[in-house]
Amino acid sequence: xxxxxxxxxxxxxxxxxxxxxxxxxxxxxxxxxxxxxxxxxxxxxxxxxxxxxxxxxxxxxxxxxxxxxxxxxxxxxxxxxxxxxxxxxxxxxxxxxxxxxxxxxxxxxxxxxxxxxxxxxxxxxxxxxxxxxxxxxxxxxxxxxxxxxxxxxxxxxxxxxxxxxxxxxxxxxxxxxxxxxxxxxxxxxxxxxxxxxxxxxxxxxxxxxxxxxxxxxxxxxxxxxxxxxxxxxxxxxxxxxxxxxxxxxxxxxxxxxxxxxxxxxxxxxxxxxxxxxxxxxxxxxxxxxxxxxxxxxxxxxxxxxxxxxxxxxxxxxxxxxxxxxxxxxxxxxxxxxxxxxxxxxxxxxxxxxxxxxxxxxxxxxxxxxxxxxxxxxxxxxxxxxxxxxxxxxxxxxxxxxxxxxxxxxxxxxxxxxxxxxxxxxxxxxxxxxxxxxxxxxxxxxxxxxxxxxxxxxxxxxxxxxxxxxxxxxxxxxxxxxxxxxxxxxxxxxxxxxxxxxxxxxxxxxxxxxxxxxxxxxxxxxxxxxxxxxxxxxxxxxxxxxxxxxxxxxxxxxxxxxxxxxxxxxxxxxxxxxxxxxxxxxxxxxxxxxxxxxxxxxxxxxxxxxxxxxxxxxxxxxxxxxxxxxxxxxxxxxxxxxxxxxxxxxxxxxxxxxxxxxxxxxxxxxxxxxxxxxxxxxxxxxxxxxxxxxxxxxxxxxxxxxxxxx
Numbered sequence: 001x002x003x004x005x006x007x008x009x010x011x012x013x014x015x016x017x018x019x020x021x022x023x024x025x026x027x028x029x030x031x032x033x034x035x036x037x038x039x040x041x042x043x044x045x046x047x048x049x050x051x052x053x054x055x056x057x058x059x060x061x062x063x064x065x066x067x068x069x070x071x072x073x074x075x076x077x078x079x080x081x082x083x084x085x086x087x088x089x090x091x092x093x094x095x096x097x098x099x100x101x102x103x104x105x106x107x108x109x110x111x112x113x114x115x116x117x118x119x120x121x122x123x124x125x126x127x128x129x130x131x132x133x134x135x136x137x138x139x140x141x142x143x144x145x146x147x148x149x150x151x152x153x154x155x156x157x158x159x160x161x162x163x164x165x166x167x168x169x170x171x172x173x174x175x176x177x178x179x180x181x182x183x184x185x186x187x188x189x190x191x192x193x194x195x196x197x198x199x200x201x202x203x204x205x206x207x208x209x210x211x212x213x214x215x216x217x218x219x220x221x222x223x224x225x226x227x228x229x230x231x232x233x234x235x236x237x238x239x240x241x242x243x244x245x246x247x248x249x250x251x252x253x254x255x256x257x258x259x260x261x262x263x264x265x266x267x268x269x270x271x272x273x274x275x276x277x278x279x280x281x282x283x284x285x286x287x288x289x290x291x292x293x294x295x296x297x298x299x300x301x302x303x304x305x306x307x308x309x310x311x312x313x314x315x316x317x318x319x320x321x322x323x324x325x326x327x328x329x330x331x332x333x334x335x336x337x338x339x340x341x342x343x344x345x346x347x348x349x350x351x352x353x354x355x356x357x358x359x360x361x362x363x364x365x366x367x368x369x370x371x372x373x374x375x376x377x378x379x380x381x382x383x384x385x386x387x388x389x390x391x392x393x394x395x396x397x398x399x400x401x402x403x404x405x406x407x408x409x410x411x412x413x414x415x416x417x418x419x420x421x422x423x424x425x426x427x428x429x430x431x432x433x434x435x436x437x438x439x440x441x442x443x444x445x446x447x448x449x450x451x452x453x454x455x456x457x458x459x460x461x462x463x464x465x466x467x468x469x470x471x472x473x474x475x476x477x478x479x480x481x482x483x484x485x486x487x488x489x490x491x492x493x494x495x496x497x498x499x500x501x502x503x504x505x506x507x508x509x510x511x512x513x514x515x516x517x518x519x520x521x522x523x524x525x526x527x528x529x530x531x532x533x534x535x536x537x538x539x540x541x542x543x544x545x546x547x548x549x550x551x552x553x554x555x556x557x558x559x560x561x562x563x564x565x566x567x568x569x570x571x572x573x574x575x576x577x578x579x580x581x582x583x584x585x586x587x588x589x590x591x592x593x594x595x596x597x598x599x600x601x602x603x604x605x606x607x608x609x610x611x612x613x614x615x616x617x618x619x620x621x622x623x624x625x626x627x628x629x630x631x632x633x634x635x636x637x638x639x640x641x642x643x644x645x646x647x648x649x650x651x652x653x654x655x656x657x658x659x660x661x662x663x664x665x666x667x668x669x670x671x672x673x674x675x676x677x678x679x680x681x682x683x684x685x686x687x688x689x690x691x692x693x694x695x696x697x698x699x700x701x702x703x704x705x706x707x708x709x
Contacts, residue, residue, distance in 0.1 A: 059087070059179035059180055059181055060180055060181060060182055061179075061180040062177065062178065062179050062180070063076070063078070063177075063178050063180075064175060064177050064178070065160060065175075065176045065178060066173055066174070066175055066176075067092075067129065067160065067161065067162055067173060067174040067175075067176060068173050069094045069095075069162065069169055069170040069171050069172045069173055070169045071161070071162065071169070072120065072161050072162060072164060072165070072166055072169075073120075073132075073136070073159050073160075073161035074159060074160055074161060075157065075159050076157075076158045076159060076160055076178060078157070078158040078178070078180065079155065079156065079157050079158070080133055080152035080155060080156055080157075080158050080180075081152065081155055081183045082152060082153065082154050082155055082183065082191060082359065083151060083152065083183040084151070084152045084180065084181065084182070084183040085149060085150070085151050085152075085180075085181040085182075085183075086149065086150055086151075086152070086158065086178060086179065086181070087147075087148070087149045087178075087179040087181070088129070088131070088144045088147065088148045088149070088150075088160075088176055088177070088178060088179075089146070089147060089176070089177040089179075090104075090105035090129045090144060090145065090146050090147070090174050090175070090176045090177075091104075091105065091146075091174065091175050092104070092105065092172060092173050092174035092175050093172050094127045094162070094170035094171065094172040094173075094174070095170055095171045095172055096108070096126065096127065096168070096170045096171075097171075102172065103125070103127045103170075104146065105128065105129040105144070105145050105146045105174055105176075106125070106128055106145045106146055107124050107125030107126055107127040107128025107129075107145070107163055108125040108126045108127050108128075109125060110125045110126075117165065117168065118165055119163050119164065119165065120141050120161065120163055120164075121141040121142070121143060121163050123143070123592045123596070124143045124145075124163050125163065126163055126164055126168075127162060127163060127164060127170055128143060128144075128145055128162070128163040129143075129144040129145060129146075129160065129161075129162065129163075129174055129176060130142065130143055130144055130160070130161050130162070130163045131144050131148075131150070131158065131159065131160045131161070132158075132159050132161075133150075133152050133153075133154075133156040133157070133158055133159075134154070134156030134157065134357050135156070135353065135357070136159070137353070138350070138353035138354050138357055139156065139159075139357060140241075140242060140243035140354070140357070140599070141161075141163075142596060142599065142600065143596060144160065144176070148600075149534075149535070149600070150600045151600065151601070153241075153357070153358055153359030153360075153602065154190075154191055154192075154356075154357060154358075154359045155191070156357070158178075160176055160178075162174070190359055190360060190361060190362045190396050191359075192356040192361040192362060192363065192364050192393075193362065193363050193364070194363075194364050194365065195363050195364070195365050196365065197365060197367075198229075198312070198363060198365050198392060198394060199311075199312040200311035200312040201311065201365065201367050201392050202367075203369055203370050205311065206369040206370075206390075208307075208309060209224060209227075209307070209318055210224065210278060210279075211223065211224055211369070211373050212224065212320075212373065212376070213276045213277060213278045213303070213320050214276065214277050214278075215274075215276055216275065216277060220376070221276055221320075222276070222303075222320040222322055222344075222384075223320060223344060223373050223376065223384065223386060224278070224318055224319070224320050224390065225319070225320060225321055225344060225345075225347075225348045225386065225389075225390055225391060226302075226319045226320075226321060226348055226351055226352075226390060226391040226392070226393065227316060227317065227318055227319065227390060227391070227392045227393070228304070228316070228317040228319065228392075228393050228394075228395065229311060229312070229314040229315070229316060229317075229392070229393070229394040229395060230314065230315060230317070230394070230395030230396075231314075231315050232306070232315065233400060233645075233648075234360070234395045234396070235285075235304070235315075235317050235395070236285070236645065237360060237602075237650065238355050238358055238360045238361065238393075238395060239285075239287050239355070240595065240598075240599075241358040241360060241598075241599055241602060242354040242355050242357065242358050243289060243354065244287040244288065244289050244354070245287065245288055245289075246285060246286065246287060247273050247286035247287060247288050247301065273286040273288075273301060273303065276303060276320075278305045278318060278320075279305055279307065279308055279318075281305070283303035283304060283305055284304060284305050284306050285303070285304045286301065286302070286303050286304075287301065287302050287304070288300065288301040288302075289301070289350075289354070300321070300323050300347060300350055301321070301322065301323075302319050302320060302321035302322070302347075302351065303319065303320050304317045304318065304319040305317070305318050305319075306318075314394070319351075321344070321347045321348055321350070321351050322341070322344055322347050322384075323341040323344070323346065323347040323350070341384075342382070342383055342384045342385055343384075343385065343386075344384045344385070344386050345386050345387055345389070348386075348389075348391050349391075351391065352364065352391050352393070355393060356393070359602075360395055360396060361393050361394070361395060361396075362394050362395065362396045363393075363394040364391070364392070364393055364394075365392045366389040366390065366391055366392070367389065367390050367392055368387075368388050368389050368390070369388070369390065372386075372387075372388025372389070373386065373388055374386055374387065374388050400651060400652065400653065400654060401653040401654070402653070402654050403609070403653045403654060403655055403656075403693055403697065404654060404655065404656040404657075406655075406693045406696070406697075407611070407655040407656045407689055407690065407693050408428075408432055408656060410688075410689035410692045410693055411428055411431070411432065411685055411686065411689040412428035412429075413444060413689075414444070414685040414688055415428045415431075415682055415685045416428065417444060418444060418480075418685075418688075419685070420473070420476040420480065420682075420684035420685055420688055421472065421476075421682040421683065421684045421685055425682055430659065431658060431659055431660065431681060431682060431686075432656060432657070432658065432659060433614055433656060433657025433658060433659055446481075447477075447481040447483060447688070447691070447692060447695070448692075448695040448699070449481065449482060449483055449484070450515060450695075451515055451516055451517065451518045451544050451545075451695060451698075452483075452484040452485075452486065452509070452513065452515050452516070452517050452518070453474075453477065453483055453484065453485045453486065453517070453518050453520065453691065454486045454487075454488060454505075454506075454509075454517045454518070454519045454520070455468075455469055455470055455474060455485070455486070455487045455488070455519075455520050455521075455522075456488055456490060456502060456519060456520070456521040456522070456525035456526075456528060456529055457469040457487075457489070457490055457522055457523070457525050457666075458490075458522050458523025458524040458525050458552075458666075459490075459492060459523065459524040459582075459585050459589070460492065460578070461489060461490050461525075462489055462490065462491050462492060462578055462579035462580065463492070463578040463579075467667055467668060467669065468487060469487075469522045469523075469525070469666040469667060470520070470522070470666055470683055470684075470687050471668060472668060472683065472684050473683050473684035473686070473687035473688065474487060474687075476684045476688070477687070477688065477691075481688075484513070484515070486509075486517075488501075488502065488505055489579075490524075490525065490528060491579035491580030492578055492579060492580035492581060492582045492584070492585040493580040493581060493584045493585055494584045494585065494587055494588045495524070495527040495528045495530070495531045495588035496531050496535075496588075497584065498528040498531070498532075499528055499529070499530070499531025499532035499534075499535060499536075500531075500532070500535070500536075502528060502529060502531075502532035502539070503532040503533075503535065503536035503538070503539035506532070506536075506538075506539040506542040506543065507536070507538045507539060507542065509542060510541075510542040516542055516543060516544035517542060517543050517544060518543075518544055518545045518546075518547065518691060518694055518695070519543055519545070519546045519547070520547045520549065520687065520690070520691070521546065521547070521548050521549070521551055522548075522549050522550060522551070522665075522666045523550055523551065523552055523641075523642075523662070523666070524552050524585065524588065524589060525551070526548040526551025526552055526553055526649070527551070527553065527555075527588055527589070527594060527597070528588075529546060529548075530553070530597065530601070530605075530649075531597070533546065533604075533605035533606060534597075534600075534601045534605055540605050540606055543605075543606045544606070544607070544698055545606060545607045545608065545609065545694045545695075545697075545698055546604065546605075546606050546607070546608045546609070546649070546652075547608075547609045547610075547611065547655075547690050547691070547694055548608070548609070548610050548611065548647070548649050548652070549611045549665055549666060549686075549687075549690070550611070550612060550613045550639055550641075550642060550647055550658075550662050550665050550666065551610070551642075551647055551649065552589055552594065552642055552646070552647070553594065553598070553610075553646055553647055553648060553649050553650075554591060554594050554595065554598065554642075554643075554645065554646030554647070555588075555589050555590050555591035555592075555593060555594035555595070555646060556589055556591065556631075556641055556642050556643070556646065557591060557630070557631060557634060557643070558627050558630065558631070558641060559586065559589035559590045559591070591646070594646075598650060602650055602651075603650065603651050604649055604650065604651045604652055607653075607694075607697070607698060607701070608649045608651065608652035608653070609649075609652055609653045609654075609655050609690065609693070609694050609697075610647065610648045610649045610652040610653070610654055610655060611655040611656060611658065611665075611686075611690055612639070612644050612647040612648060612654075612656075612657050612658070613639035613647070613657065613658040613659075613660050613661065613662060613664075613665050614637050614638065614639060614644055614657055614658070614659065615628065615638070615639050615640055615659070615660055615661040615662075615664075615678070616659075618676075618678075619659060619660055619661060619664075619678050620640050620661045620678055621640075621663055621664070621678040621679060624640035624641065624661055624662065624663070625640075627640050627641060628640035628661070631643060639660070639661050639662040639665075640661045640662050641661075641662040642662060644657070653697065655690055655693060658681075658686065660678070660681050661678055663678075663679060664678055664679050664680075664681040664683075665681065665683065665686065666683060667679075668683070
């Protein structure tokens with residue numbers, strides 16, 4: 001078979017996972033594969049973008065700290081205010097006795113020996129410059145490396161250190177320049193307030209909540225010791241921001257993730273939890289905190305269930321938290337099981353401290369139900385004791401708007417009336433995640449031309465000049481609506497590097513035309529844009545809104561798969577027209593890399609909108625079926641390259657869910673226009689609908705702001 005787009009062989013990392021043969025890739029072609037599939041060698045860490053604040057505004061305070069190789073942590077003497085921004089610049093060298101070469105602030109390349117080291121920050125190499133804000137026992141460390149800019153979510157002491165253990169130190173030192181900038185109150189998190197009570201938290205509530213969870217046979221187990229008030233996205237965000245990781249739900253996912261973790265040389269934290277029951281069903285989520293070496297025997301872990309009722313109009317999550325400290329005999333069947341710390345109040349307090357340090361918790365209280373549970377045994381026979389109190393955490397009101405109805409209406413209207421893609425199409429509901437899509441209404445208002453459109457494509461875009469993201473849609477907007485549409489080609493480089501290119505383009509763009517941009521990003525283009533907006537104030541001022549379509553916001557589990565083999569085959573294929581270094585691009589799509597960015601930049605820099613995609617087997621192109629199977633084992637809500645939750649910009653308005661795979665939403669790979677071809681999708685209607693909804697939202701917010709002045 002002759003292929004118009006040979007890069008499609010490289011795009012399907014899932015084929016590498018299962019076949020390990022570049023020849024088999026060509027045999028499986030049809031009709032393409034996602035340009036966002038990318039893998040990072042786990043032995044390297046990405047460099048952070050140089051903070052732009054030093055050039056755009058002056059620091060209010062600057063100080064320099066020397067980090068001696070013989071120490072782990074150093075108190076900087078700085079207490080940060082909520083929303084305060086800090087820029088770090090690190091220089092120097094360390095040398096470890098067992099290392100062949102000296103290393104700089106980015107640390108040593110990670111290797112298998114790192115699996116048996118206890119490092120303060122497991123996701124970075126030994127010897128890297130790291131930091132933390134807040135209590136030493138609970139603050140989540142973050143990577144500083146050579147350059148870093150962070151915003152303090154809450155008030156706390158600033159410490160910096162070296163990613164090493166106290167008995168495995170290096171020779172040499174680092175010099176770290178710290179620039180403190182004025183607090184930005186719009187970026188600060190909530191300061192959790194201790195309150196004596198909360199509406200709806202009373203004894204009548206606990207008549208509906210069992211005091212203990214149970215195993216599948218009904219044997220009573222761990223104590224219910226905390227509650228969280230907040231929606232599902234808020235609940236997940238507060239745990240991930242605090243450094244907790246989601247634990248695999250079943251054996252199938254465990255085996256898969258274990259293989260991925262072992263191949264990428266990452267310590268596997270998410271070891272499975274047994275299923276326990278509350279409200280008649282297993283836990284909805286499991287979360288864990290642990291050091292890599294002690295993960296098998298010791299970890300902080302918990303389970304949460306969504307309650308079948310609300311409290312004071314808020315979704316309620318009921319949790320049981322315990323601390324594994326070793327192993328013991330399971331008295332039910334004489335097998336080996338985890339032994340928990342019998343003083344379970346310590347784990348309840350650990351949950352409180354870690355979550356409240358995120359700036360996402362608004363109120364904290366402790367409630368003692370009537371007839372409190374103070375001593376009992378777990379389902380496996382271990383004993384525990386408590387003061388009987390239940391922790392209650394209230395999360396801030398969600399700022400995430402659901403604009404699905406707006407998008408569905410615009411999309412259906414366009415498809416039925418304007419039909420910007422041409423040809424014939426199914427009912428609009430076939431292309432949307434919700435089957436109850438509204439019927440099209442006649443008439444469309446003029447499309448706003450007060451903004452310019454800038455499209456940022458994903459990985460490999462420079463390798464396929466004849467296939468641009470939303471190519472037909474761009475032409476339609478220019479010809480039909482006389483909209484100024486620009487397309488910025490991206491090299492295969494890291495998101496920080498591409499972010500600097502985007503920021504430079506935006507700054508220059510507003511010098512020649514004062515109209516702001518609506519930026520549309522696809523796949524890896526989304527983290528590239530995020531980096532640009534986070535690092536450059538001038539770039540932010542040039543953007544009216546950011547629309548992400550199937551963006552790799554949280555990275556992709558596929559990017560953790562077999563990094564060395566993908567690098568090897570990428571080199572073998574030698575695509576001469578590609579710009580940049582694919583290995584650098586791979587780094588930016590790892591989930592740990594993207595999570596670090598989101599932890600540092602939890603809020604969108606401009607008004608933002610997310611459009612995600614979810615495909616099933618029939619709507620997934622053949623080349624992506626293997627990656628779709630891999631991700632579906634973890635979460636059925638995937639487009640074959642990215643999980644749905646990883647495609648949502650934090651704080652963005654949700655435009656909706658498309659029924660399509662990762663390729664179909666943006667790239668035309670010469671589909672045969674058959675209704676059954678997964679690549680046959682009305683992309684022009686998609687893009688115009690998203691722009692219309694964003695422009696209308698901006699206009700409404702502008703009117704509301706004007707009315708208040």
